[in-house]
Structures are given as structure tokens and as C-alpha cells.
Amino acid sequence: xxxxxxxxxxxxxxxxxxxxxxxxxxxxxxxxxxxxxxxxxxxxxxxxxxxxxxxxxxxxxxxxxxxxxxxxxxxxxxxxxxxxxxxxxxxxxxxxxxxxxxxxxxxxxxxxxxxxxxxxxxxxxxxxxxxxxxxxxxxxxxxxxxxxxxxxxxxxxxxxxxxxxxxxxxxxxxxxxxxxxxxxxxxxxxxxxxxxxxxxxxxxxxxxxxxxxxxxxxxxxxxxxxxxxxxxxxxxxxxxxxxxxxxxxxxxxxxxxxxxxxxxxxxxxxxxxxxxxxxxxxxxxxxxxxxxxxxxxxxxxxxxxxxxxxxxxxxxxxxxxxxxxxxxxxxxxxxxxxxxxxxxxxxxxxxxxxxxxxxxxxxxxxxxxxxxxxxxxxxxxxxxxxxxx
Numbered sequence: 001x002x003x004x005x006x007x008x009x010x011x012x013x014x015x016x017x018x019x020x021x022x023x024x025x026x027x028x029x030x031x032x033x034x035x036x037x038x039x040x041x042x043x044x045x046x047x048x049x050x051x052x053x054x055x056x057x058x059x060x061x062x063x064x065x066x067x068x069x070x071x072x073x074x075x076x077x078x079x080x081x082x083x084x085x086x087x088x089x090x091x092x093x094x095x096x097x098x099x100x101x102x103x104x105x106x107x108x109x110x111x112x113x114x115x116x117x118x119x120x121x122x123x124x125x126x127x128x129x130x131x132x133x134x135x136x137x138x139x140x141x142x143x144x145x146x147x148x149x150x151x152x153x154x155x156x157x158x159x160x161x162x163x164x165x166x167x168x169x170x171x172x173x174x175x176x177x178x179x180x181x182x183x184x185x186x187x188x189x190x191x192x193x194x195x196x197x198x199x200x201x202x203x204x205x206x207x208x209x210x211x212x213x214x215x216x217x218x219x220x221x222x223x224x225x226x227x228x229x230x231x232x233x234x235x236x237x238x239x240x241x242x243x244x245x246x247x248x249x250x251x252x253x254x255x256x257x258x259x260x261x262x263x264x265x266x267x268x269x270x271x272x273x274x275x276x277x278x279x280x281x282x283x284x285x286x287x288x289x290x291x292x293x294x295x296x297x298x299x300x301x302x303x304x305x306x307x308x309x310x311x312x313x314x315x316x317x318x319x320x321x322x323x324x325x326x327x328x329x330x331x332x333x334x335x336x337x338x339x340x341x342x343x344x345x346x347x348x349x350x351x352x353x354x355x356x357x358x359x360x361x362x363x364x365x366x367x368x369x370x371x372x373x374x375x376x377x378x379x380x381x382x383x384x385x386x387x388x389x
């Protein structure tokens with residue numbers, strides 16, 4: 001793709017996302033599904049103008065969007081909060097994974113598409129989207145709510161689990177040997193431990209390194225650290241999202257956190273919109289027609305499982321019914337990891353229905369999830385009062 005074409009594609013992506021998003025916001029719709037719809041409309045899988053023939057051509061820009069979204073979430077997150085949560089947070093995260101991965105696996109076997117297919121579907125159904133959850137917390141202005149701290153903790157536990165799940169899944173799908181996969185998991189886990197230690201005890205050192213920089217140099221420095229941290233995490237087998245998150249947590253525990261928080265906002269909003277637009281480019285709505293019934297069933301199952309997880313977490317932390325509903329709905333959406341699994345299924349030659357199933361499932365939840373979160377005060381009835389008696 002020529003430089004002129006690349007600039008046209010990027011400019012068109014920003015413009016399409018902005019115009020469609022603006023039109024939708026005027027009638028009360030959240031921006032996330034609107035950005036994705038813009039990507040679908042101007043993508044290679046629908047008739048009319050197509051900005052790119054291969055969404056992978058914009059992969060680096062999508063990666064930057066994910067980095068800035070999760071870096072921002074890391075800034076808002078305190079490792080001390082995670083440690084203080086201790087046993088109850090670990091139980092909430094484990095309960096969430098047990099319900100959703102277990103339910104997803106049962107659903108996968110119920111489809112009777114094959115054992116390997118069921119394992120892929122379990123991951124696609126079981127893991128929420130870090131990027132979408134982050135954006136939802138920002139849009140709903142709930143980052144500082146007590147239950148949102150728990151949601152952030154669940155996201156961290158999910159992403160740590162991702163490394164283990166991929167380590168197990170790759171040899172099953174024929175990618176790597178079991179020993180190599182477990183070694184990769186060990187390196188990934190060590191990397192996370194080191195970053196967590198720096199985030200908790202290295203605040204003074206980080207402040208000295210970044211504190212004297214003016215705003216221009218501070219932006220250059222924290223962007224470099226965030227992107228590098230995400231890249232190193234990816235190379236070690238951790239999702240780049242959790243790498244960016246942990247780097248954000250490192251800077252969030254330092255004296256420069258208020259300045260970084262203010263300076264990163266335009267980057268988060270601009271590249272975040274681009275992430276969801278490019279996410280939409282990769283979805284082929286034409287392929288979903290043959291798996292509509294499984295998709296609808298999977299969405300219904302996911303709603304039930306997530307509300308169950310929200311109930312469990314709320315009871316564990318003595319939250320009220322509304323907070324339980326908020327937790328369940330906030331972690332409802334699925335996204336980037338599910339599509340990665342779909343791509344792995346295609347590469348491994350699994351049942352051809354898996355990829356369109358995952359695409360349709362992700363797209364539908366990307367619409368339902370944000371709408372539900374922004375209107376969650378009207379949906380408290382989803383968890384009956386008697387369950388909190």
C-alpha cells in the first residue's frame with residue numbers, strides 16, 4: 001500500500017468513526033459499537049467504499065489503540081488495591097473464570113462441532129474484552145466506583161489466565177509443544193511479577209526518571225515505555241494489553257501520575273476509536289448467516305453466566321444489587337481475544353463454522369454490552385432482590 005493510500009485509509013478511518021459516532025451519540029447510543037459499525041461499513045466485507053483490502057495493514061495502529069486504552073486503565077489502577085483485595089478478589093476472579101470458561105466449554109460441547117472446537121469456543125465465550133471494558137468504565141464515568149475496582153482486578157486475573165490458557169491450547173491446536181508452551185508461560189508470569197513489584201515499590205525511582213521532563217518530553221517518554229512494555233509482554237507470551245496495563249500501573253504509582261493522566265487522554269480517545277474501527281474491519285457480517293441460532297444461544301448463555309458472576313462477586317464483597325448488575329454487565333462484552341482464537345481456529349483447520357460464529361457473537365455482544373452498561377440502572381431487575389436478602 002502506497003504512502004498516499006495509507007494516509008487516506010487512516011484519515012478515512014478517523015473521519016468515518018467520528019462522523020458515525022457523532023450521529024449515534026445524538027440519539028443516545030454508546031460510541032463503541034458505532035466505531036465498530038463504521039469499520040464494518042467501510043471494510044472489505046461489505047459493498048461500497050473500502051478503505052483497505054486487508055485489515056492487517058492497519059494492525060500497528062490498532063495495537064496502539066489497545067496500548068493506550070489499557071495504559072490508561074493501569075494509571076487508574078492501584079497494585080495496592082489488588083493486594084488489599086487478596087483472597088476475596090482472587091475468589092471473585094476465579095469464580096468469574098470458572099463460570100464463564102466452564103459454561104463456554106459446556107456450550108462448545110453441546111454444539112457438537114468437535115473437542116478442539118469446544119476448547120476454542122470456551123475461550124471465546126469465557127474471556128471479556130479488556131479494551132471494551134476499559135472504554136465502558138470511562139464512558140459511564142465509573143472508574144472510581146468500588147465495584148469498578150473489582151472489575152479491574154477481574155480483568156488482571158483474566159489476562160494472567162490468558163497466558164496459561166494459550167499455553168495449553170497452542171499444542172492442542174498443533175502450534176507448539178507442551179514443554180515450550182509451559183516455558184513461555186513461566187517467562188510471561190515472571191515478567192508480570194517483576195512489573196507488579198516495580199508498580200508497588202518503585203514509585204520513587206519512576207518519579208526521579210520522569211519527573212523533571214517537560215510535558216513534551218514526558219509524552220514522548222511514557223509513550224515509548226508503554227509501547228515497549230506491550231511489545232515485550234507480547235514477545236513473552238502475555239497479551240500486549242496486560243503489558244500496557246502493568247506499565248500504566250507502574251507510572252500510576254509515581255509522582256508524575258497526574259500529569260501523565262492528563263496528557264494521555266487525547267491519545268486514548270483518538271487511538272481507542274481507531275482500535276474499534278479496525279476491529280470492525282475484520283468482521284465479515286456475510287459469514288454469520290449460517291450460525292445465527294448458535295450465536296443467539298451463546299449470547300443468552302453469556303448474559304446468564306455474567307450475571308451469575310456479578311451476583312457471586314457482589315455477595316463476596318457485600319455489594320448491593322445494583323453493583324452486582326453493574327459488575328455482570330460491564331464484563332459482558334467479548335472482543336480482541338475471541339477474534340484471536342477464531343484466527344487460530346482457521347489456521348488449525350478446525351470446523352469452518354467456528355470463525356463466523358465467533359465474529360457474530362463478538363459483534364452482537366459489542367452492541368448489547370455497551371447499551372446495557374449505560375442503562376444498567378434500569379436493569380437491576382435482572383438480579384432479583386431476594387438474592388441479596
